[in-house]
Amino acid sequence: MAxxxxxxxxxxxxxxxxxxxxxxxxxxxxxxxxxxxxMQDIFRRAFEARFKPLDxxxxxxxxxxxxxxxxxELDGESDWSGISSEDDVEVVECTSARLAGDRxxxxxxxxxxxxxxxxxxxxxxPQSTKPKKVEGDRDDPSETLHLKNDLALQRLLRDSHxxxxxxxxxxxxxxxxxxxxxxxxxxxxxxxxxxxxxxKSSVHTQKNMPMAHRKGIIAKAKQREDKRRAEARENxxxxxxxxxxxxYMREREKGVGGPGVGRFRGGTLSLSKNDLRxxxxxxxxxxxxxxxxxxxx
Amino acid sequence: MADEASQPLLKFTGHRHLTTRLILSTLTGRPIxxxxxxxxxxxxxxxxxxxxxxxxxxxxxxxxxxxxFSMTGTTLVYRPGLITGSAEGLGASGGVIxxxxxxxxxxxxVSWWLIPLCILAPFAKSQxxxxxxxxxxxxxxxPSGDVSVDSVRTAILPIYKSFGIDRNIExxxxxxxxxxxxxxxxxxxQLVFGHQVRLPKTLHLLNPGRVKRIRGVAYAVGxxxxxxxxxxxxxxxxxxxxVPDTYIFSDVSSAPxxxxxxxxxxxxxxxxxxxxxxxxxxxxxxxxxxxxxxxSPPEGxxxxxxxxxxxxxxxxxxxxxxxxxSKVAASTMLILMAMGSxxxxxxxxxxxxxxxxxxxxxxxxxVAFGASSWGLRDVMxxxxxxxxxxxxxxxxxxxxxxxxxxx
Numbered sequence: 001m002a003x004x005x006x007x008x009x010x011x012x013x014x015x016x017x018x019x020x021x022x023x024x025x026x027x028x029x030x031x032x033x034x035x036x037x038x039m040q041d042i043f044r045r046a047f048e049a050r051f052k053p054l055d056x057x058x059x060x061x062x063x064x065x066x067x068x069x070x071x072x073e074l075d076g077e078s079d080w081s082g083i084s085s086e087d088d089v090e091v092v093e094c095t096s097a098r099l100a101g102d103r104x105x106x107x108x109x110x111x112x113x114x115x116x117x118x119x120x121x122x123x124x125x126p127q128s129t130k131p132k133k134v135e136g137d138r139d140d141p142s143e144t145l146h147l148k149n150d151l152a153l154q155r156l157l158r159d160s161h162x163x164x165x166x167x168x169x170x171x172x173x174x175x176x177x178x179x180x181x182x183x184x185x186x187x188x189x190x191x192x193x194x195x196x197x198x199x200k201s202s203v204h205t206q207k208n209m210p211m212a213h214r215k216g217i218i219a220k221a222k223q224r225e226d227k228r229r230a231e232a233r234e235n236x237x238x239x240x241x242x243x244x245x246x247x248y249m250r251e252r253e254k255g256v257g258g259p260g261v262g263r264f265r266g267g268t269l270s271l272s273k274n275d276l277r278x279x280x281x282x283x284x285x286x287x288x289x290x291x292x293x294x295x296x297x
Numbered sequence: 298m299a300d301e302a303s304q305p306l307l308k309f310t311g312h313r314h315l316t317t318r319l320i321l322s323t324l325t326g327r328p329i330x331x332x333x334x335x336x337x338x339x340x341x342x343x344x345x346x347x348x349x350x351x352x353x354x355x356x357x358x359x360x361x362x363x364x365x366f367s368m369t370g371t372t373l374v375y376r377p378g379l380i381t382g383s384a385e386g387l388g389a390s391g392g393v394i395x396x397x398x399x400x401x402x403x404x405x406x407v408s409w410w411l412i413p414l415c416i417l418a419p420f421a422k423s424q425x426x427x428x429x430x431x432x433x434x435x436x437x438x439x440p441s442g443d444v445s446v447d448s449v450r451t452a453i454l455p456i457y458k459s460f461g462i463d464r465n466i467e468x469x470x471x472x473x474x475x476x477x478x479x480x481x482x483x484x485x486x487q488l489v490f491g492h493q494v495r496l497p498k499t500l501h502l503l504n505p506g507r508v509k510r511i512r513g514v515a516y517a518v519g520x521x522x523x524x525x526x527x528x529x530x531x532x533x534x535x536x537x538x539x540v541p542d543t544y545i546f547s548d549v550s551s552a553p554x555x556x557x558x559x560x561x562x563x564x565x566x567x568x569x570x571x572x573x574x575x576x577x578x579x580x581x582x583x584x585x586x587x588x589x590x591x592x593s594p595p596e597g598x599x600x601x602x603x604x605x606x607x608x609x610x611x612x613x614x615x616x617x618x619x620x621x622x623s624k625v626a627a628s629t630m631l632i633l634m635a636m637g638s639x640x641x642x643x644x645x646x647x648x649x650x651x652x653x654x655x656x657x658x659x660x661x662x663x664v665a666f667g668a669s670s671w672g673l674r675d676v677m678x679x680x681x682x683x684x685x686x687x688x689x690x691x692x693x694x695x696x697x698x699x700x701x702x703x704x
Contacts, residue, residue, distance in 0.1 A: 112512055113546050115469040117454030 158196070159189045306330040306374065307665055314658050315348055317628060319355060319375060320413050321666045323362070324420060324636055325694070328376040336371045343370025346401035347409065350433075354396055354410060357388045358417065358425060382421030382493070393487075394427045402433030403480030406443030411468070411488060412453060416632055418490035419462050419497060420698040425490040428471075432555055434484035437475040437516065437574045438590035444625055445590050446470050446486055447514040447576040452588035456626055459584070460633050461498040465491030473518045473550045475572030478595040482570035483553035496697035497633045499640040502621035503676075503688060506583035511536055511612070513545035513578060515605075519552025519571030528575045528605035535609035536577075545575070572597070575605055577612045585621045587612065620647035620686045627656050631691060635668050639695030645676060647686045668694055 044054060112118050162185050181189050191203045225242075232239045258264060261279065262271040271279075304326075309318055310333045322329045335342050344352075344366070352364050352375070361378030383389040398407065407429050418425040436446040444452075450468040457463060467489040474484030513532065515525040525547040536543045552568035559565055574592025581587075589612035591604050615623050622630045627650055634642040650656060651673070664670050672690035679685075 108544070109546055112451070112544075113514070113548065115450070115467045117450050117457075117466055117468065118512070119455050119458050119463060 155189075155193070158192060162188055162192075304328060308332070309662075309665075312344070312348070314655070314662065315344075316351065316409070316413050317632075317655075317659055318662055319351065320416055320632065321662055322375055323355060323359060323377040323380060323417060324632070325666045325696075326377055327666055328374065330372070330374045332372045334371045334373060336369075343367075344373065345404075346399070347405045347433075350398060350402050351410060351413070354414065354427075355417075357394050357396060358382060358414070358421065358427070360384075380417055380421040382418065382423040382490075383426040384423045389426070392424075392426055396427055396429050397431040398429055398433035400432040400480050402431075403435060403477065403482050404439075405441055406435045406437065406439040406445065406476070407484065407486050408443045408446060408449045411446070411449050411486070412629060414488060415449075415453065415457070415490060416629055418488075419457070419460075419492065419494050419633075420636070421490075421493055422698075424465070424493065425488065428485065428487045430485045432481045432483050432569070434472075434474060434486060435476045435482045435570065436470055436473045436484040436486055437518070437572060437592040438576070439476045439592070440594055444588065445514075445516075445574060445576045445592065447516070448578065448588045448590050448625070451512065451514070451576070451578045452586045452623075453626055453629060455584075455586060456630055457492075457633075459498075459500055459502070460494075460637070462492045462494055465489065472553045473516055473548070474553050474570030475518050475574060475592055476595045477570050477572075481555055483555040484570060485553070494698060496638045496693070496695070497636060499637050499693065500630070500634055500642040500644060502583070502585065503643055503645045504583050505585050505619055505621050505645060505686075506581035508540055508579045508587070508616055509582045510542040511540050511544075511577060511579045513543075513576055514548055515545055515573070515575045516548045516550070517573040518550055519568050520573055522547065522549035524573040524601040525549060527601040528573065528608075531602045531605035532575060532577065532609040535606060536612070539613075540579070545577070573601060573604070575608045577608055579612055579616055583621070586626065587615045587623045588625055589615055618647035618649045620650050621645045622650060624650050624653055624655070627653070628659050631656070631659055631663075631689070634691040635663050635694060636697060637691075637693035637695075638697070639693050641672075642691050642693065644689050644691065645686050646689055648684075651687045651689065668692070 048054060159181065162181065187203070195202060229239060229242070259269055262269045262275050264270075307322070307327050307329045309329060309331045311331075312334045315331065315334075318329060318331065321327075334344055349370075352373075355375075355377075356362055356364065358380060359378040360381045363376045363378075365374040366372070383392055383394045385392060388394055396410075398410070410429065414425065414427065435443075438445040438448070446468065447470075454466055454468060457466065467487075469487040469489070471485035471487055472483065474482035476482065513529075515528045515532075517524045529545040529547060532545060533543055552571045554566035555569045556563065557565045557567045572593040572595070574590070577589045579587040589608050591608040591611060593599050593601075593604060618624070621644055627646065630644060634644065646656075660671050669692045674688050674690075675682075676685040676688055
């Protein structure tokens with residue numbers, strides 16, 4: 001395992017030395033290799049004489065060279081007598097292992113030392129790798145065409161129910177509905193598009209109506225929603241959270257001539273605790289001014 | 298109780314493995330009776346203070362559990378309730394249960410409470426949010442063999458991710474403290490476990506991989522931060538040769554102050570729980586974690602170099618045991634596997650880990666609680682002699698979280 005990794009050079013030296021001293025089958029192998037090389041050379045020359053010269057094969061050379069270089073290294077090792085001492089190789093233990101740049105990044109430290117457990121998949125990349133823009137795509141005319149078609153298809157899918165309803169309504173005369181919308185259908189399609197783009201309300205919603213109608217519509221909608229929620233609760237289904245519509249309360253305009261502070265009711269001016277605090281504190285500090293800016297209470 | 302007729306009390310003896318038995322009882326809903334708890338001890342018969350405290354903790358995170366002791370405390374009957382977590386109105390205020398560990402609990406590290414609590418937490422009805430405070434909270438490793446809070450956070454909690462439990466889990470160390478002689482430490486730890494599941498996922502961990510990185514935390518409480526540097530230096534000196542990707546972070550904090558118990562001047566405080574320690578976690582290429590922990594002994598007198606070196610050696614020993622689960626994490630993993638869906642999960646473990654007393658007894662206890670017994674087979678690795686470890690096959694119970702309805 002790992003123990004050999006750190007001191008590979010030191011440990012392998014002895015191992016290297018052994019085969020160099022003892023005769024090994026490698027020389028015969030070497031000669032074999034060289035013989036074969038020579039043969040190939042002869043063949044090659046003969047071939048080149050008749051046909052085109054061959055280009056060099058880098059892969060083949062690599063294979064033949066590898067043992068050769070190894071041999072050279074071994075020879076060098078055995079030739080060199082080294083520092084003449086009877087002792088074994090001295091192992092130096094490097095305990096102060098502070099290499100340059102071995103400080104953990106700050107992000108990593110924050111991730112590890114936070115209160116959350118450091119999940120292993122949570123990898124920290126100090127260099128944010130932004131996806132490079134592919135230049136080739138922009139030039140490609142077919143790509144833009146695809147994009148255009150894509151948009152058109154999306155739009156068609158969105159409006160498909162309009163088309164089908166048009167075909168039903170006009171089924172008496174035209175059998176195949178036109179893919180391009182006309183008239184009110186076109187308006188509706190535009191409306192849908194606007195809604196998907198983030199319009200607040202549809203163009204077709206009625207703005208003005210009798211109050212009783214509006215109240216009725218709102219009440220019915222509320223009743224439906226309540227019923228749905230109640231049923232879900234009974235069945236133990238968890239629904240989305242109800243969105244509470246906040247009523248926008250604008251500050252009430254006070255009448256002219258009324259008191260500047262407190263509220264006048266039933267012939268008495270009553271002051272709230274806030275009013276009293278405002279009065280008694282008195283201006284002077286910056287905070288007081290800030291309070292005043294907020295307006296009447 | 299009504300269910301006693303249908304479910305007779307499971308009977309156990311002895312004080313050993315009390316925690317696992319209590320957890321299994323709570324998870325399976327089987328009432329248990331443990332007798333002969335230190336009955337032979339002439340001086341300290343019955344339950345020890347930390348064990349009583351654990352029962353109190355179980356009581357506060359469950360609803361409807363009852364505990365009965367005999368007069369001497371040598372016999373205990375525990376009828377588990379529903380695990381509610383930190384639900385409002387059941388002991389929690391503001392969604393937080395504040396659990397006090399008194400001075401007498403200082404002999405154990407707070408991880409002794411945390412690890413069982415974490416096993417129960419995924420099966421709770423609502424999120425578990427417990428603050429441990431008091432004079433008996435030791436966040437460091439202890440001589441009694443409990444790991445430090447850092448190891449719980451960096452080596453135990455990440456295990457839950459492989460079971461599909463990974464959201465909203467936090468372990469905050471609000472005040473650090475080391476084990477002290479008199480048992481007055483005064484740390485503070487908060488566990489937030491907000492991911493409740495119906496069933497943990499089935500686990501198949503068969504390849505331990507190779508260790509690719511080592512992380513760690515060195516902490517010094519109320520002593521000089523140079524102790525950290527010295528621990529880190531020696532630990533890295535040992536480990537760097539094997540894994541170059543070794544970083545140990547340093548955390549220096551002041552000592553917690555506790556009341557001096559002086560009647561003449563009650564407001565006077567003194568420093569408690571000073572010391573230093575180190576927690577190391579090795580992560581393999583397949584995400585298996587091995588951890589080691591060591592802290593300065595309460596009586597002091599150990600140089601930080603020794604602590605760092607010993608901890609590094611301890612980590613190497615844990616790694617050499619192999620497998621996908623270290624001894625510390627084995628019970629957590631095996632219990633979660635046993636509580637999973639009715640499917641066979643597999644876990645490769647080192648021989649020493651499987652053969653350890655806790656794991657063997659856990660297997661026996663699981664059978665006693667009605668789980669099917671484990672299947673064991675040798676790993677047929679490169680050597681082919683089974684020396685790589687043992688694959689433990691665990692069939693889940695398929696009951697999971699009773700408090701959690703399918704939405």
